[in-house]
Structures are given as C-alpha cells and as structure tokens.
Amino acid sequence: MIEKIVKSLKKEREKPFCAYLYDLPALRQHVGHLIHTLPSECRLFYAIKANSDHTLLKTLAPLVHGFEVASLGEIEKVRAVDQNIPILFGGPGKTAEEMEGAINHGVSLFHVESVHELKLLNHIAGQKGTHTDILLRVNLRHSVPNAKLKMAGVPTQFGMDEADIPAAIELTVGLSNVRLRGFHFHAMSNNLESNAHAVFVDRCFETAKRWGDEWNLEISYLNVGGGFGINYLDIEDQFNWDDFTNRLEKILEKHRDVNWMILFESGRYITSSSGYYAVEVLDIKQNHGQTFCVVRGGSHHLRLPAAWKQSHPFTIIPIEKWVYPFERPTVNETPITVAGELCTPNDILARTIPVSSLRVGDILLFSYAGAYGWAISHHDFLSHPHPEQLYLDLDLIEKLESKCNKILSKTN
Ligand SMILES: *Cc1c(COP(=O)(O)O)cnc(C)c1O
Numbered sequence: 001m002i003e004k005i006v007k008s009l010k011k012e013r014e015k016p017f018c019a020y021l022y023d024l025p026a027l028r029q030h031v032g033h034l035i036h037t038l039p040s041e042c043r044l045f046y047a048i049k050a051n052s053d054h055t056l057l058k059t060l061a062p063l064v065h066g067f068e069v070a071s072l073g074e075i076e077k078v079r080a081v082d083q084n085i086p087i088l089f090g091g092p093g094k095t096a097e098e099m100e101g102a103i104n105h106g107v108s109l110f111h112v113e114s115v116h117e118l119k120l121l122n123h124i125a126g127q128k129g130t131h132t133d134i135l136l137r138v139n140l141r142h143s144v145p146n147a148k149l150k151m152a153g154v155p156t157q158f159g160m161d162e163a164d165i166p167a168a169i170e171l172t173v174g175l176s177n178v179r180l181r182g183f184h185f186h187a188m189s190n191n192l193e194s195n196a197h198a199v200f201v202d203r204c205f206e207t208a209k210r211w212g213d214e215w216n217l218e219i220s221y222l223n224v225g226g227g228f229g230i231n232y233l234d235i236e237d238q239f240n241w242d243d244f245t246n247r248l249e250k251i252l253e254k255h256r257d258v259n260w261m262i263l264f265e266s267g268r269y270i271t272s273s274s275g276y277y278a279v280e281v282l283d284i285k286q287n288h289g290q291t292f293c294v295v296r297g298g299s300h301h302l303r304l305p306a307a308w309k310q311s312h313p314f315t316i317i318p319i320e321k322w323v324y325p326f327e328r329p330t331v332n333e334t335p336i337t338v339a340g341e342l343c344t345p346n347d348i349l350a351r352t353i354p355v356s357s358l359r360v361g362d363i364l365l366f367s368y369a370g371a372y373g374w375a376i377s378h379h380d381f382l383s384h385p386h387p388e389q390l391y392l393d394l395d396l397i398e399k400l401e402s403k404c405n406k407i408l409s410k411t412n
Contacts, residue, residue, distance in 0.1 A: 056271060137184040138165055312369070
C-alpha cells in the first residue's frame with residue numbers, strides 16, 4: 001500500500017524523491033491494540049522523545065493515557081496539542097525554570113532523578129505555594145534485561161542508585177512540598193525479549209514492595225518505563241507483545257495484595273512501525289570491489305543505523321521512468337551498501353545487502369523509521385534540503401489509491 005502511494009507521489013514530483021511518510025490509520029490501529037490488550041490496572045504513556053512531531057502527537061493524544069516528557073520544550077509540545085492530557089516529567093538535570101514551567105503546565109508526576117533534584121523541586125513547589133507528586137527514579141543494581149541500551153543495572157547518569165533510595169525516602173518524609181507516590185524504573189531501550197521484560201516488571205514490584213513495607217508508604221504508582229524493542233535486523237521476528245501481556249497478567253495476579261497503577265512509557269514501540277523514510281537512488285558505483293548506492297538523503301535524516309552501526313531494513317520500489325538519453329546505471333544480483341549524500345564515510349544506511357535488481361531512479365523505502373529517526377538526526381549538516389513530511393490519513397490514502405488504480409489500469 002505505502003509502495004503504491006510512493007509511486008503515485010513520485011509521478012507528481014520533478015526533484016529526486018525524499019520523504020518521511022507516516023501511516024496514521026496504522027498508528028491508530030497499533031496503539032488501539034496495545035491499549036486494548038494491556039491489563040486494566042495498566043496505563044500506556046507515549047515517551048515523546050522518540051518522535052515529537054505535532055501531527056503524531058495530535059493523532060496519539062486521544063488514544064494514549066498521557067505523554068512522558070524530559071524537557072520544558074517537550075511539555076510545551078504536548079500542551080500545544082492537548083491542554084489537559086496527563087504528563088509525566090522525567091530526565092536528568094531538570095532546571096529550576098523547567099520545574100516551575102512544569103508546575104504551571106499542570107504536570108501530573110515528576111520523576112525525581114537525584115537527591116539534589118528532590119530538594120530543588122521541594123523548594124520550587126514551596127515558593128509557588130503548592131506541592132507536587134513525585135516518583136523516585138531508581139537505578140536498579142541487577143536484573144535489567146540485556147537490551148540494546150541500558151539506563152540502569154550499570155553506572156549511568158539516570159536515577160538514584162538502588163542502595164541510596166532508602167536515604168531519599170527518609171528525606172521525602174521531612175519535605176512538605178513533595179508527595180512520594182511511588183517509584184520509577186525505566187531501565188532499558190530496545191529490549192526484544194517478552195519474557196525478560198515481564199520478569200523485569202516482577203522485579204520492580206518486589207523492590208518497591210520492600211520499600212513500601214519498610215517505610216509504610218502509600219504507593220499509588222509503579223512506573224516500569226518503556227523499552228519495548230524493534231528488531232531492525234530481522235523484521236519478521238518482533239517483540240512478542242501478546243506473550244508479554246499474558247505474562248504480565250500473571251505477575252499482576254501475584255501482586256493483587258497491593259492496588260497499584262502500573263505505568264508504561266513507551267517511545268520506540270509506539271511510533272516506529274508507522275513511519276517510513278523513502279529516498280531516491282542518485283548514483284550506483286563500484287569502489288574497491290564493493291557496490292555503493294548513493295541516495296538523496298542519509299544519516300542527517302535517519303541517524304539511527306549510523307548511530308547503532310547496523311543496517312536499516314528497506315525494500316525497493318521500482319520506478320520505470322528514465323528521462324536521460326544515456327544508459328541507466330543498474331546492478332543485478334549484487335550486495336549493495338546504501339550511502340547517503342553527506343561527505344563522511346559514516347553516512348551509511350545499510351551495508352552489503354543483496355538485491356536482485358536496482359537502478360538509479362528507483363526508490364528505497366526504509367521501514368520502522370517512525371521512532372528515533374528524524375527526531376535524533378543532525379538535519380542541517382551539509383545543508384541539503386529537508387525531506388518532505390507526509391501524513392497519510394484515510395482521505396489521502398483513498399484519493400491516492402484511486403489515482404494509482406487509474407494509473408495502473410491505464411498501463412495494463
Ligand atoms: C527514552 C525514554 C523512554 C522511552 O524509551 P523507549 O525505548 O523508546 O520505549 C521512557 N522513559 C524514559 C525515562 C526515557 O528516557
């Protein structure tokens with residue numbers, strides 16, 4: 001479907017094709033499924049740093065239970081689409097100005113990352129004559145799944161060492177402008193193992209219960225973070241969400257003695273699959289025995305594969321049109337390396353991927369580009385034009401589909 005739409009859009013454009021495309025109906029359906037299958041005591045927040053695009057936030061606001069943010073800028077982006085939706089505010093190094101702004105914008109929960117932050121937030125809330133609800137962010141000592149990125153279980157700038165939490169709890173008792181409502185455990189990104197993820201949630205319960213019992217705390221929330229992964233290397237073998245929710249049901253059953261609300265704040269898993277990055281092949285060449293395909297675009301638009309030194313999944317959309325009076329560069333049955341238009345050897349989107357046929361003028365369609373794609377890229381390095389940002393919604397999809405059906409029936 002996306003391929004047909006790209007073909008049809010390409011017909012309307014003179015310049016080499018370069019666009020991000022977002023499949024909004026697919027996004028709604030996906031998030032609807034996640035919300036629908038989570039146990040009733042769970043809430044799903046979207047961590048907007050994965051992609052804080054205005055249209056995506058607007059699409060997600062009526063579906064998710066709220067947004068997770070890590071700066072005042074992100075709070076303002078959320079409030080630009082919804083004045084009332086719940087916001088969770090985390091992230092290290094919160095400034096006094098951000099805390100004040102967050103209180104003004106009616107943030108629901110602060111995730112406090114250090115003892116200094118705890119004192120500063122209490123001070124700011126006191127000056128404003130109010131109190132704030134907080135979760136203490138824990139950097140667990142052990143039992144963090146073996147995910148791609150680890151924020152806990154290892155030394156990082158995130159949260160408080162598990163061993164220092166008791167002292168922080170005692171400190172909150174004496175502070176009159178913060179109210180401890182529970183604990184926050186976001187610990188990893190891109191975890192692909194549903195079982196390990198469920199075991200992690202269980203471990204969060206056990207740890208929080210220990211503290212709850214010891215200090216007789218009135219805990220309302222257990223935030224177990226995000227980190228559900230996307231398998232970029234084998235797209236047929238994705239995180240098994242249904243297996244995870246089945247295991248989660250059993251873990252929640254085991255902890256029915258406490259009546260806590262479980263918060264998830266997922267980024268990647270929410271928006272990754274509905275975003276595409278489509279780029280036209282500008283050149284094909286051989287160098288030192290390898291075949292390079294140079295595209296209109298690159299890591300300044302999609303930095304993720306370069307950052308993780310891996311190949312990003314793509315398919316080829318064949319484009320028949322060729323306007324020049326000379327031969328069209330073509331390769332057949334060859335492994336290709338896809339390079340961007342930047343003047344750095346690091347600008348690689350995929351390495352030695354076998355293709356059956358590829359020509360200059362064809363379009364490569366990268367999938368799973370909706371999270372940590374455009375949002376984390378260095379857009380203006382080398383000052384090439386930005387990609388188009390195209391939002392496919394039902395009306396546009398229907399229009400384009402009927403158009404490409406007409407085109408297809410004409411050519412048949
Ligand atoms: C980035 C982040 C998330 C989202 O992580 P994903 O791996 O995209 O699910 C959630 N919580 C915090 C605190 C984060 O920093």
